[in-house]
Amino acid sequence: MHRAARAALHDRSDPVGLTMIRRSLRCRVPLQLSSRAYGIVPPPRDSEEKEMLDQILRVDHAGEYGANRIYAGQMAVLGRSSIGPLIQEMWDQEKKHLAKFNEILAENRVRPTALLPLWNIAGFALGASSALLGKEGAMACTVAVEESISEHYNSQIRALMEKDPERYTELLQVIKEFRDDEMEHHDTGLEHDAESVPGYWLLKTAIQLGCKAAILVSQRV
Secondary structure, eight states: OHHHHHHHHHHHHSTTOHHHHHHHHHHHHHHHHHSOSSSSSOOOSSHHHHHHHHHHHHHHHHHHHHHHHHHHHHHHHHTTSTTHHHHHHHHHHHHHHHHHHHHHHHHHTOOOOTTHHHHHHHHHHHHHHHHTTOHHHHHHHHHHHHHHHHHHHHHHHHHHHHHOTTTTHHHHHHHHHHHHHHHHHHHHHHHTTGGGSTTHHHHHHHHHHHHHHHHHHHHHO
16 A cells, blocks of 8 residues: 555656656757758858858859749740640749849848849840740750759859768758759750751850850959
């Protein structure tokens, strides 16, 4: 009877099992200590790393912004055609990319390129003018732009991997995911007769030269 009384007293004083709670807390501590104290981009260690990360984020944001404006221009011309739903699908992915970089820029207090008003007009004009050549022209523009963006993303991936892949794990994941989406758009363009537009190679080369110039300028300005 005394044992039963002691057991009942213990149950009332420890109704939820303090022993189990203590064990759970001990198990959770290492997880809390090992979690990162930052988001996708690590806080820069010095001015050199800050400049590198700022340039990466600024130019990637500019690229996604420009891609959005290109698809907007294409949709303005071909939105009601048979190719319209496909262009809209690719545009929707680009909208997600841009939203993510908007978020990352804000989190890390990185200013966007001062040339966004120019890319706004130039991107829309490029998309609309290529679409005026028909479905094939729009797809040729998509191939040229997405190939340029994919190559740029690949160069960033190589640079970050060479520096410290573990430190930049989250950023690398984002860039790789977006790179894969751009390559999918590139392949979609080829599958939909991009190369059949008259003057395909000339058009592609001209667009890619413009993309390279935009990348170089947007990193710094």
